[in-house]
Amino acid sequence: MRHYDQATFSEDDSPVYERLLSEKFGTEVAVEDTPLPDELTRDTLELPAPAEPELSRHYVRLSQQNYAVETGPYPLGSCTMKYNPPFTEDVAADPSGMVHPDRSAESVQGNLELLYQLQEYLAEIGGMADVTLQPPAGAAGEFTGNRIAAAYHEAHDEGHRSEVVVPDTAHGTNPASAAMAGYDVVEIPSGEDGRVDLEALEAAVGEDTALFMLTNPNTLGLFERDIEEIAEVVHEAGGLVYYDGANLNALLGRARPGDMGYDIMHYNVHKTFATPHGGGGPGAGPVGVVDELTDFLPNPQVDKQGEDFELVEPEQTIGKVHDFKGNWLVLIKAMAYIARLGDSGLCDTSASAVLNANYLAEQIDLEIPFDPFHHEFVASAGDLDASNMAKRMLDFGVHPPTTKWPEIVSQALMTEPTEAESKQSLDQLADAFNGAFNAGDEELSSAPHRTTARRIDQADAARNPRLSWHALDDE
Template structure:
């Protein structure tokens, strides 16, 4: 435990929080441009700091922030793996800085990267065509829903108004289906944490547009019945949608296309190590089977017979899901990562992700009720409150797992170490978990005590929302 005596982000003795920019001198500037008065505002009031002070402001703030370069980040389902730095250099190449309205001829390099990334993702997912336009995973889900809707509209009149989502699915699945105007049918999981075929049979019907599924699911369990599931959904006339959040467990061992999925999205952050940036930008490419390729968003990238790359509108395109072409720099990083790892590296990433999860689980004192799991597992905090466990783990210098979700496991600790942690780190992480498991209620309730901020009053924040410095006294 020596290793975690001093939490990494603890402020030095006596250090206070960083002042807000607005707590420095504010400058009020009168606007006097070469425009008529009635077209302009009167004043702008903003903080005024010179660059040296600003540099320190932001560096100090960075020091009050925990990233995966700071230490392990076993946030289940969020997949915080190491982000190779060379991909930043790739995305920052001067030739990558292009405007989206350039002509195709002036854009051959960008289109080449996009074409090759579409191709790589198709091979990895077992999909026939891939769009890169959705700017995040949830946007990918919505794109998939739009494609499903357009497909049903074209093939059987668009009466289907239901999307089935397992109860343990990501909240975005429900919200994306609802955004598309669908009624969401929540599918209760079986006792083994997997899809219950009887419940699925009961949920399917002539109104079923799609079933959205994550595999391995959020408990890390592979849906072994995926073949019969696909058959049942297809027999009912529905489409099978793959939420790619957990594809990082399967690289080189199984492909959604081979399992019978018709549509899928990739989370490039989770699977291809693009940095999450504290909440984006992400990218959520969507892959589809041949039958659905004509519905992909506009425009799509393809290579002409002459070898040039071109943008074209698929014949029955759903249109656009982003004003331009999505989050391009993120796509460059994903391409660079895949290209570097290749077949052997990608397969090894999944293998080590699964090994690391299983090894860490083996070291823990907390019970893990459901298995066999792959890249993540859900332990139960038992009599402890999982949220308190998380706060206490901060005192041991590590980021805690996802807590209280999925609800199938009481006081869930959803843990995903990823392949990029070493055995030594996993041992230390296990020590932190086990130390907390042995801590008493008082220690848990009091935590965290070694962090920049002590436990934050969420209730006060919600009852009295103060959302800008204008709201502060």
């Protein structure tokens, strides 16, 4: 069985793994002799002042204390951590594209062509009429979608529609985005088969329904086989249907949200098109819409007139959802990835992801209550605490799955290996699952042992928030 130790670098005389920059290099300088009157300026500024070699060592050490896709398997269900090909970084670093966002359309034809090409790719892949690239993350895409729905209803004198319906297995961002757009959220329970319960949906929708948000395959990895009936129920009630693109990677080339009755969708480019997640972002959350809704897209859209690319304002636009043009560097990488794979590569991506998930599921001893799943599955830790199991898995040198969610499976371990893992690494993952699942109580509750930090006292961190090095001054 393979084990692994993470870099620690703790110092003999200090209980700390790597000293803070402020502890090592904190420097206070007086702010004086500026060209501004004294009453406008601060007196002092205290920041770290490491010499560049010291700075390099500090961050290289920190990097060695960080797990990443290039460290090992990262099967976080729903988060979709796949390999990020480095050529996309080179492509994004092209200095020609590094321009100011307010440049005239005539002077940045290259950027606009790239954006237009990506709009076209995404529209084709999702079966949508047009796509905006402005939302800077998936959740921002959801919010944009909600605003588009609101604008559409208002334009049809249906502005009273005040509710967004979501299944109880929806990602937390769905209800949060709807609430941010001012909607009341109505949650419907999943059916016994883990899918949308048509009767519950029929009971929930009505003249107040603005939008129904649903990912597909759903959070359990199951395809919503009734999707066309679902869309019909919502449409008949006068609502629109929103596709959360978190799981689009499972459908690439095999099915398109636009063909199933969805009206609005977002794409998570890091999940579907392999842009790196950078430890939390930046992402990009392009939003696609059907024909009827293209007039409401954010301003501006990139359009092509003859050989020229233009920035145009959609007729009934909702306005802007980002200060500038969104996360440009992320969009280039997504475009480059799609252009590299083409039809057949994209199709293989979903096939390999689904095969990998199904193979891994076969190799583990845990129960998986819902199937047939696709790119991800939700296993149950049974009588064990899923968080404890996850901590023990860390000792095997893998990242654990998403834990304790969705709640429809008790002690859930939501697992998505992605297409990026080989059979060998899936076997290693299975060893970690089984090793942790069959471990004793003591072994589980004291895990992890081989990581930079041992189990962290979350309660203490939340009860006594220390959020900057200033908060440590008193200790």
